[in-house]
Amino acid sequence: MAHSPNALMIRKLDSIFSLSDEERQVLGSLPVQVATFKPDRDIVRIGDRPSQSFMVLQGFTCVYKLTAEGKRQIVAFHVPGDLPDLQSLHLKVMDHSVATVSACTLGFIPHEALYDLCNRYPRITAALWRETLVDASIFREWMTGIGRREAYNRMAHLLCELLVRLKAVGVAEDETFDLPVTQTELADAIGASTVHVNRVLQELRADGLIRSRGTQIQILDWDRLKEAGDFDPLYLHLRQDGKA
Amino acid sequence: MAHSPNALMIRKLDSIFSLSDEERQVLGSLPVQVATFKPDRDIVRIGDRPSQSFMVLQGFTCVYKLTAEGKRQIVAFHVPGDLPDLQSLHLKVMDHSVATVSACTLGFIPHEALYDLCNRYPRITAALWRETLVDASIFREWMTGIGRREAYNRMAHLLCELLVRLKAVGVAEDETFDLPVTQTELADAIGASTVHVNRVLQELRADGLIRSRGTQIQILDWDRLKEAGDFDPLYLHLRQDGKA
DNA sequence: CGCTGCTTTGAATTCTGTCAAGACGTGTGG
DNA sequence: CCACACGTCTTGACAGAATTCAAAGCAGCG
Incomplete structure (x- = not known):
């Protein structure tokens, strides 16, 4: 690879x-x-x-x-x-x-x-x-997320961003990707505690937005995840076709 | 000017x-x-x-x-x-x-x-x-501040940064500068509510770190403010003499 | 099998936000 | 010159999000 x-x-x-x-x-x-x-x-x-x-x-x-x-x-x-x-x-x-x-x-x-x-x-x-x-x-x-969105939404946003970016470089396909990142690291990224990240991930799963097995993340409902994360890919400045 | x-x-x-x-x-x-x-x-x-x-x-x-x-x-x-x-x-x-x-x-x-x-x-x-x-x-x-420091410290940090940057371009001298920014705007900047900014500013005043009259901010204790804000100007990448 | 590191839970605490109202200040208009 | 209006600042009480502490599961790995 x-x-x-x-x-x-x-x-x-x-x-x-x-x-x-x-x-x-x-x-x-x-x-x-x-x-x-x-x-x-x-x-x-x-x-x-x-x-x-x-x-x-x-x-x-x-x-x-x-x-x-x-x-x-x-x-x-x-x-x-x-x-x-x-x-x-x-x-x-x-x-x-x-x-x-x-x-x-x-x-x-x-x-x-x-x-x-x-x-x-x-x-x-x-x-x-x-x-x-x-x-x-x-x-x-x-920064906007950390300052103005709640942890649940920040987590959703991060997952959206990663999927889009990974797809753009061809490292992810469909709605599944490998996220070799511990919950502590996710916590440090969204500015929350590890415990809270754990709970928020459980919520996302319970809400049917994502599923995870080991380090694999599967997006079950892209539209609702996007909405939860208030995610608009404009800021990634990708080309129209979503390639890097 | x-x-x-x-x-x-x-x-x-x-x-x-x-x-x-x-x-x-x-x-x-x-x-x-x-x-x-x-x-x-x-x-x-x-x-x-x-x-x-x-x-x-x-x-x-x-x-x-x-x-x-x-x-x-x-x-x-x-x-x-x-x-x-x-x-x-x-x-x-x-x-x-x-x-x-x-x-x-x-x-x-x-x-x-x-x-x-x-x-x-x-x-x-x-x-x-x-x-x-x-x-x-x-x-x-x-982002580090919003994610990992409390509002009191973020406010201190912001004031430190503004003083240093304004000094660098010669818009501030000594320890006083004009801050034509409402508390609502400060709140939007540090990712807090207006009410909380108000209280945090009161605390900073009560602690003898700053004084304010109208839009004028006076730093009373630079060392302690710097410490409160966990402020290290390295990230501003100014020249040694502090000029822009 | 026993580490080691990661995830999960529960309970108590604290920071911070929200709501609502009042005080203050300055500029405008009568 | 005073009254009024508007924006900003200040306060109090309450609710809620998130942290901290502590401990118990789990899983992969040597």
Whole structure:
């Protein structure tokens, strides 16, 4: 299932602008170093000054921050095809940490190579910039949920988002997907306690919106889940056909 | 007090990279259309497809989203020197709305002019890109607060952030600044109810952390306010000297 | 089979929201 | 110059969402 990192990148950027042959070629020859990580490992830490960014090739990663009290907030999940750490290209010091959630395969690309790329291909710059803007849009949506929606609805919203994003990169089909994320991590993502996430998931099941077996999540009633989550995919800025 | 829009932009970007004379000149000749807005007016709305971005020259603006239930979450405040709507350069459809909070003077710049600029000056592209990344960093910090800190601490955090940001652009000096924002708006920003914001502000006053007279906020005990807010300015990505 | 980590339950507590009403302040109009 | 109106701020009482603490099931894995 592990795509070639370069192929994944090309596919991603190509879906935004139609890349020229030259652009494809340059992207194809980017030096990418592939590495695997176990679940729950920090990839970059707050305070670090990374000299490379990476693309998720397999698995789930998350971006998180800790409060002084030691509470954790996950501010983003990233799935195959995402570039969770692009911002380190222009913000030298990490203001957050990035970690694996499941076991992951990652493709690291030196900043140098990206700078070079950006200097020569403004359209690729724009595409990468756009990626970071979509991330920011998702932050806004999550913040709105955490600030103004109840836990039940936030959970529904998160499940909607994940299904749509996973479908967009072809990692999910139909209404089922693998969610290798513990309830504690879900809690950190929606800003609730583990106990409460547990109860909210039970409610979603009882209401017939979802079903789960192990880490598999099945959406039983997409329309009602969408409504419960107040989910409108506009903020994901996907193309009309729902592809990334 | 209204700076020339171009001068403000040059100053901002110059503080990130030292601009060359040519870059200064190009920025100085950007076509900027200045307009004034009354308080509480939408500047761009969700669903719009703007053909220009703008810089705040005077006043406060906010970025907000509404839930299906009609609740509002303010996800960002913007102050003079900020470019609240830069992302519309690459994300065609607005996923949120932007509005004035106080009366504002804004400088609009056509996207066309910005595209042109970016195609010719990669360093300016990088500086603008960086602006949007700092916005995203602030989203992450706010999300962490809303998800994991209590209202009292979020309020303290917000006041810390505003003081630092206003100082960075020279709109605040010492420990006092003008906050032309109602308690309802503060509530929408920290994800709390108006009533609760009122009580939290009273607590902050009672604890001797702040004082307020009208819209003027005075920080009485910066160290304790910082601690209460769990505030570390790292995420603002300012230069060492605290300038924007 | 026994860890270890994750999920599930129950009960008590606390933070925060909602509702409703009154106080305050400023600008307008008579 | 005073009365009035409107928006904002402030208070009190109550309800509800969600947290915390604690303990008991479960499941996968060596």
